[in-house]
Amino acid sequence: MAPLKHADDILGHVSHLVRSERSALAALARAEGVTPEDAVDCVQEGLCTLLTLAHRGELPEDAGAWGGLLAGIVRNAARNRRRRHFRARPHEDVDAHPEAAGEALATDEAIARAEEHVRLRACVEELCEIQKAVVTLRMLEEQPGEDVARALGISAGHVAVLLHRAKLALRACMTAPS
Numbered sequence: 001m002a003p004l005k006h007a008d009d010i011l012g013h014v015s016h017l018v019r020s021e022r023s024a025l026a027a028l029a030r031a032e033g034v035t036p037e038d039a040v041d042c043v044q045e046g047l048c049t050l051l052t053l054a055h056r057g058e059l060p061e062d063a064g065a066w067g068g069l070l071a072g073i074v075r076n077a078a079r080n081r082r083r084r085h086f087r088a089r090p091h092e093d094v095d096a097h098p099e100a101a102g103e104a105l106a107t108d109e110a111i112a113r114a115e116e117h118v119r120l121r122a123c124v125e126e127l128c129e130i131q132k133a134v135v136t137l138r139m140l141e142e143q144p145g146e147d148v149a150r151a152l153g154i155s156a157g158h159v160a161v162l163l164h165r166a167k168l169a170l171r172a173c174m175t176a177p178s
Contacts, residue, residue, distance in 0.1 A: 010054045011122065013063050015115070018047055021067060022111040025074045032078035036107050042081060044114035046074035051122065116174075123173035130154075131166040138163050 018025070022043060029039035050070050053059050059066060124135060130152070137148040138159070145163075149156040 010059070010063075011051075014047070014050055014054065014066070015119075017067055017070065018043070018111075018115060021070070022115075023108060025071065026107045026111060028071060029074050029078035032075060033082050034078045037110070038081050039078065040107060040110040040114055042074050042077040043111055044118060045077045046070050047115070047118050048121075049073050049077075051118065120170070120174060123170050126173060127166055127169060131162050131169070134159055134162045135166045135170075 025043045025046065026036070026039045029042040030036065034042060047070070050059070050066065050073065053069075060069065124132060127135065133152060134148060137143045137151065138145065143151075145156045145159045149159045152159070154162075
């Protein structure tokens with residue numbers, strides 16, 4: 001496979017990789033002894049790490065090797081999560097449990113939501129600094145517009161305009177084909 005240089009190509013390849021491998025990645029994390037919810041978190045953490053590496057330009061030139069790298073990141077995240085939370089349990093074969101099939105659907109849905117969250121974070125990163133600050137303070141930290149205006153040294157009306165424009169940009173980014 002030819003090296004990917006353009007950010008959209010990289011994001012598209014990573015998105016395709018996660019969609020096609022999400023069940024296997026979640027099963028890999030579950031095999032390390034974490035709960036289904038923690039498995040989803042490990043997959044999301046692995047995706048965030050992979051995107052961070054891509055942003056820094058530290059991914060291997062061969063995009064075909066990214067799957068193995070992502071699997072290693074997810075496995076290590078699961079091991080770290082289990083150790084960190086004192087959840088040392090024996091490693092059991094996930095396929096040996098009858099409830100594993102029912103959990104797979106819930107896990108797929110949770111991974112899809114996690115993918116949307118990661119995509120939203122990437123879209124927020126594309127905003128200009130002032131819009132990023134307004135979105136963070138108003139929407140994520142739920143601060144009143146007057147407090148945001150005071151913190152940023154701008155008028156409350158300008159905060160409202162910036163938030164409106166940021167929402168439009170985020171909506172366009174999230175609805176754009178990946």
